Every structure is written in structure tokens, then in C-alpha cells.
Amino acid sequence: MSKQIIVPFGPQHPVLPEPIHLDLVLEDERVIEAIPSIGYVHRGLEKLVEKRDYKDYVFISERICGICSFIHGSTYCQAVEQVMNIDIPRRAEFLRAIWSEYSRMHSHLLWLGCFADSMGYENLFMNCWKVREKILDVMERTTGGRIIQGVNRVGGVSRDISREELARMGTELHGLQTDFAELTRIFDEDLTVQTRTKGVGMLPKDMAWELGAVGPVIRGSGHSVDARSTGYGAYDELDFKPVVRNEGDCHARCMVRTGELFTSIDLIENAIDRIPEGDISVPVKGNPAGEYYARTEQPRGEVIHYVKANGKKNLMRHRVRTPTLANVPPLVHMLAGCELADVPVIVLTIDPCIGCMER
Amino acid sequence: MALTVLKNLLKGPSTIRYPYQPAKVTPVTRGHLTINIEDCIFCGLCRMHCPADAIEINKQDRTWQLNQFQCVICGCCISYCPKDCLSIEQTYLPPTVSATYVTFTGPEPEKKEGQEEEVTEA
Amino acid sequence: MKQPEQTIEAISVEKLIPRVHAFHDDGYRLVQISSAQEGDAFEITYSFDKDLTLTHLRIIATPEKPIPSISRIYLASFVYENEIADLFGIPFTGIAIDYKGTFIRTSVPHPFGTPQITVVKKKPEAHHE
Numbered sequence: 001m002s003k004q005i006i007v008p009f010g011p012q013h014p015v016l017p018e019p020i021h022l023d024l025v026l027e028d029e030r031v032i033e034a035i036p037s038i039g040y041v042h043r044g045l046e047k048l049v050e051k052r053d054y055k056d057y058v059f060i061s062e063r064i065c066g067i068c069s070f071i072h073g074s075t076y077c078q079a080v081e082q083v084m085n086i087d088i089p090r091r092a093e094f095l096r097a098i099w100s101e102y103s104r105m106h107s108h109l110l111w112l113g114c115f116a117d118s119m120g121y122e123n124l125f126m127n128c129w130k131v132r133e134k135i136l137d138v139m140e141r142t143t144g145g146r147i148i149q150g151v152n153r154v155g156g157v158s159r160d161i162s163r164e165e166l167a168r169m170g171t172e173l174h175g176l177q178t179d180f181a182e183l184t185r186i187f188d189e190d191l192t193v194q195t196r197t198k199g200v201g202m203l204p205k206d207m208a209w210e211l212g213a214v215g216p217v218i219r220g221s222g223h224s225v226d227a228r229s230t231g232y233g234a235y236d237e238l239d240f241k242p243v244v245r246n247e248g249d250c251h252a253r254c255m256v257r258t259g260e261l262f263t264s265i266d267l268i269e270n271a272i273d274r275i276p277e278g279d280i281s282v283p284v285k286g287n288p289a290g291e292y293y294a295r296t297e298q299p300r301g302e303v304i305h306y307v308k309a310n311g312k313k314n315l316m317r318h319r320v321r322t323p324t325l326a327n328v329p330p331l332v333h334m335l336a337g338c339e340l341a342d343v344p345v346i347v348l349t350i351d352p353c354i355g356c357m358e359r
Numbered sequence: 360m361a362l363t364v365l366k367n368l369l370k371g372p373s374t375i376r377y378p379y380q381p382a383k384v385t386p387v388t389r390g391h392l393t394i395n396i397e398d399c400i401f402c403g404l405c406r407m408h409c410p411a412d413a414i415e416i417n418k419q420d421r422t423w424q425l426n427q428f429q430c431v432i433c434g435c436c437i438s439y440c441p442k443d444c445l446s447i448e449q450t451y452l453p454p455t456v457s458a459t460y461v462t463f464t465g466p467e468p469e470k471k472e473g474q475e476e477e478v479t480e481a
Numbered sequence: 482m483k484q485p486e487q488t489i490e491a492i493s494v495e496k497l498i499p500r501v502h503a504f505h506d507d508g509y510r511l512v513q514i515s516s517a518q519e520g521d522a523f524e525i526t527y528s529f530d531k532d533l534t535l536t537h538l539r540i541i542a543t544p545e546k547p548i549p550s551i552s553r554i555y556l557a558s559f560v561y562e563n564e565i566a567d568l569f570g571i572p573f574t575g576i577a578i579d580y581k582g583t584f585i586r587t588s589v590p591h592p593f594g595t596p597q598i599t600v601v602k603k604k605p606e607a608h609h610e
């Protein structure tokens with residue numbers, strides 16, 4: 001009868017981008033079960049909404065997370081606009097979609113770099129981040145900030161992109177496509193990556209639906225669930241199809257994310273062709289009253305912003321359900337039965353963004 | 360493989376050696392916040408709407424003070440200022456270990472003496 | 482573009498488990514459980530999703546009366562129920578993995594549920610003239 005020992009993993013670990021703590025119950029290098037415990041970066045942002053004007057809160061909601069910041073801000077604006085029954089101009093919706101897709105590409109490249117780093121493949125990590133710099137340059141040229149953009153406002157966006165800039169973005173996308181093809185080839189065919197990821201962290205199709213997984217985790221197990229298919233914002237006019245794989249292991253989820261890089265390039269090219277002329281924001285008067293659940297697709301999955309207001313200028317409640325929080329039960333399920341050396345690869349495969357998870 | 364090694368040796372580093380070389384900026388980069396104190400009327404709107412509580416205003420002494428450590432350079436105050444005296448410069452500030460306050464004192468309302476600026480390290 | 486209207490159904494605590502069972506057998510996916518303050522009591526809203534449409538169930542709760550947990554039906558709900566129990570102080574009975582108040586460690590117990598917590602303006606750390 002072998003003895004069971006408990007090994008703490010995290011919160012400080014070289015492979016984790018953000019702090020999460022897991023207690024791993026081990027029996028001879030095989031993990032029997034894992035118990036997560038969170039709360040290291042809890043800032044209580046949801047309480048702050050009662051003290052700030054609802055228009056100023058956009059800046060705080062963007063700073064919930066550093067990687068997926070633009071989509072947090074635009075989902076909050078979407079929720080408040082729906083409560084107040086505001087129709088934002090079509091050009092603002094297309095601009096938000098363009099910046100959201102750039103944000104998605106930068107987040108996936110960041111994840112690809114961290115994933116390669118967790119396998120020890122530092123050269124690939126640096127190359128992924130070198131490609132990411134080109135996307136951050138585009139963000140800085142058009143909005144002023146590399147990571148935190150600050151262009152969302154309730155009622156539209158605050159900055160416009162000129163026609164020359166749109167044309168320049170279109171030509172740069174061709175260069176990005178060759179870079180992405182090279183990176184995808186390495187992640188798909190390299191022997192090191194295949195041995196470390198194929199067959200590791202299996203999540204069968206029915207368990208993924210039962211445990212409420214979202215994002216690339218559920219799309220890597222065969223379900224075609226993507227919040228962009230509901231057609232919010234400008235996505236009803238851009239032809240969009242989710243990327244789905246059936247195997248359910250770490251390699252499938254990695255391929256879903258590299259496939260989404262190419263989908264994002266297609267969406268941005270479509271948006272640049274079809275963007276209409278017009279205003280970029282409408283003036284907003286009065287205070288919101290009512291409640292709404294707004295749902296959009298972040299790079300990590302589906303995010304829900306719940307907004308409740310009662311006619312004053314401070315909102316009563318703002319609740320964010322982030323995709324990483326919904327992916328914690330599948331993580332606990334995937335870790336049972338794996339080897340100790342596979343734990344970093346499995347923890348990174350759900351794309352943990354603990355800053356968003358704990359707000 | 361040897362070709363890649365040779366190419367990397369001849370090309371040099373891919374990074375900018377900041378702060379010895381200047382950082383890459385664009386015309387809209389958000390570096391730090393500054394104020395044109397002659398136009399300021401000390402209404403207090405920027406202080407009321409700052410999400411980070413970084414601005415302090417004293418109407419009697421006619422001073423406008425910014426906690427540069429706390430400011431997140433979001434641009435919220437710029438959209439509310441009625442006189443358009445706030446603006447964002449493109450250069451990043453050097454790193455510090457404690458809070459840095461910048462105080463601007465406005466001119467006297469009867470006689471225009473010009474403005475004086477003092478930077479205090481705390 | 483306008484989003485679809487959402488239906489929020491208010492039910493009583495006794496009907497919660499049969500309704501959630503019905504959703505589970507129909508093939509719905511649990512999306513989230515959230516809690517908001519309404520007057521003196523709290524409203525807890527359960528959201529389910531199938532074919533990209535959201536439906537919500539809402540119950541009224543107070544910190545005195547415990548609520549039956551749905552983690553026997555949907556295991557994924559233990560995350561949300563532990564979070565609500567830690568932040569708001571509403572007890573749940575029968576959570577599959579019960580952290581008993583240690584899921585999110587805060588310096589003040591139940592920070593969102595008690596009205597005494599106020600946001601304090603940050604005092605400057607050093608003197609200035």
C-alpha cells in the first residue's frame with residue numbers, strides 16, 4: 001500500500017503567469033486528486049462600482065485583467081447600453097470588433113509563448129512573443145496603449161481609425177499570416193511538443209458539457225460553443241465559424257487556439273472591407289435603471305457581465321463571471337490520474353487568468 | 360541550422376535597449392499627464408471623476424496636485440475638463456520607489472504673474 | 482445591434498431542485514450563479530444555456546436560512562456556491578466540495594454581505610507641502 005503525500009503547487013511557480021494554489025495528493029508520482037484554493041489577487045472591484053459614476057467605471061472594468069482587457073471594457077459598455085436602450089453607431093461596433101480580434105490574437109500568442117515555456121522550449125516562447133510585438137505596435141498606433149487601450153466609452157468608442165491606417169493594417173496582416181503559419185507548423189509537427197501534449201489531460205465530450213467548460217477547453221472536446229455565434233456587435237455581418245477539434249487532449253486545445261489566430265485574421269480583413277462611415281459615439285444622458293446579463297467571447301471563453309442599476313449614477317451591482325472560474329472544475333477533473341511532470345502543462349492548457357478570475 | 364546561427368549573429372539583437380535607447384512612441388502614446396495651469400479654473404471636476412483618486416485641488420491656494428504614482432493615465436479627467444487644459448505627453452516617466460507628487464500653482468487672478476512649478480519628491 | 486430580451490423567472494426555494502433536475506435532463510449547461518443585494522435580502526440567480534439562449538431562475542435568500550446545493554446535479558456549481566458563501570455569508574447545505582469559508586480568504590468575513598464595509602479614500606503615504 002503506497003503512502004500518499006501532499007505537495008503544494010503554487011502560488012509562486014516559474015511556469016504560472018499568475019498565482020493559483022493547488023494541493024496535489026500524490027501517490028508515487030501519480031496525482032490522485034487536486035484541491036484548488038484561490039484568493040491571492042482578490043481586489044474587491046465589484047464593491048467599487050457603488051462608489052464610482054457608471055461612466056467612469058469603464059476605466060476600472062478594463063483593468064480587471066491585463067491580457068483580456070479590451071473585451072472586459074466593451075462587454076461592460078454593452079451591458080450598460082442594453083439597460084439604457086442605447087443604439088450605438090454601426091461604425092463603433094465594427095471598430096470594437098477589430099480591436100477585439102487584435103486583442104484575441106495577442107492573448108493567444110501570449111498563451112502560446114507561456115505554453116512553450118512550460119514544456120521548457122524557451123526559444124519558441126521568445127519567437128511567439130516577437131510576433132506578438134507587431135500586434136502590440138498596431139494597438140499602440142491606433143489607441144495609445146499597448147495592453148490597456150482605454151478607448152471604450154458608454155455609447156461608442158472615443159477614437160477613430162483613419163482610412164490610411166486601415167489600409168496599412170490590411171497589408172500588415174499578410175505578413176502576420178506567414179508568421180502564424182510557421183508557428184502553427186511547429187506546434188503541430190514538432191516531436192517534443194507532440195510527446196508532451198498528445199494524450200495528456202483528457203477531457204471527454206460529455207464531461208466537458210457537464211462540468212460547464214467554456215472556450216477552447218470545450219471546443220477542443222468536440223462541442224461547437226462560441227458566444228460570437230450569437231451575433232452581438234458586428235459579428236452578425238462578419239462570416240464567423242468556430243474552430244472545433246474532437247480529441248479532447250492538450251494538443252487539441254493548442255490547435256484550437258492556433259486555428260483561432262487565422263480566424264481572427266479573416267474577421268479583421270472582413271471588417272476592414274465592410275466598415276461603414278459614420279459617427280463613433282452617441283451622447284449619453286440620464287442614469288440606467290434595470291438589469292441585464294451581457295455575454296461575449298473572450299480569448300479564454302465566454303464572459304458574462306451582470307449589471308443592476310436603480311436610477312442613480314452609481315450602479316447597484318456589477319458581477320463578472322470570467323471563463324477561468326468556469327474552467328476550474330474541468331481542471332480538477334483533468335488533474336486526477338496524471339503524472340506529476342504533466343501538471344504544469346495541464347494547468348496552462350486551460351489558460352489561467354487568475355487576475356480576472358478573482359477580480 | 361548553421362544558416363540560422365549565422366543570420367542571428369549578423370543581425371544583432373531584436374530588442375530596444377531601453378532606457379539607454381529611447382522607447383518607441385507613437386503620436387497617441389499615453390506617457391504621463393500634464394496641465395496647462397494658466398487656463399485652469401479649479402472647478403474640481405477632474406478630482407471628482409478620477410477613477411484612481413490621484414488628483415487633489417485646493418481652490419483657495421490655487422494649487423493642482425497630481426500623485427504620479429497613483430495615476431493610471433486613463434484620460435478620464437481630460438474628457439471632463441471644461442477648459443481643455445489637461446493633456447497627455449508621450450514620454451514615460453522614470454521608475455521610482457515611492458509616491459511622487461507634482462504640484463502646479465496657478466497665477467493670481469488680479470495680476471497675471473505667470474506660473475511657478477515645483478516638483479517635490481516624497 | 483440589440484441583444485435578445487432575457488427571461489428571469491422567480492421561484493421559491495422548494496422548487497429549486499426539481500427545476501434544476503429538469504434543466505439537467507433537458508441538456509442545459511450551467512453558466513453561472515450570481516448574487517445581488519435587494520433591500521434586506523439577497524437574490525440568487527442561476528443561469529442555464531442551451532443553443533446559445535440564456536434562461537435564468539431567481540430565488541430570494543437570507544443569511545439565516547440555508548439553501549440546498551445543486552452540486553449533486555451539476556458538480557461545477559461548487560465553485561460558485563463556495564464563492565457566494567464566502568463573500569456574502571449565505572449558507573448552502575450539501576456542497577460536494579465544501580471549503581467551509583476558506584475558498585477566498587479576506588481580512589473581513591463576508592465583505593459584500595455586511596453593510597459596514599465602506600470604501601476608504603487612500604491616504605497619502607508621505608507629507609507634501
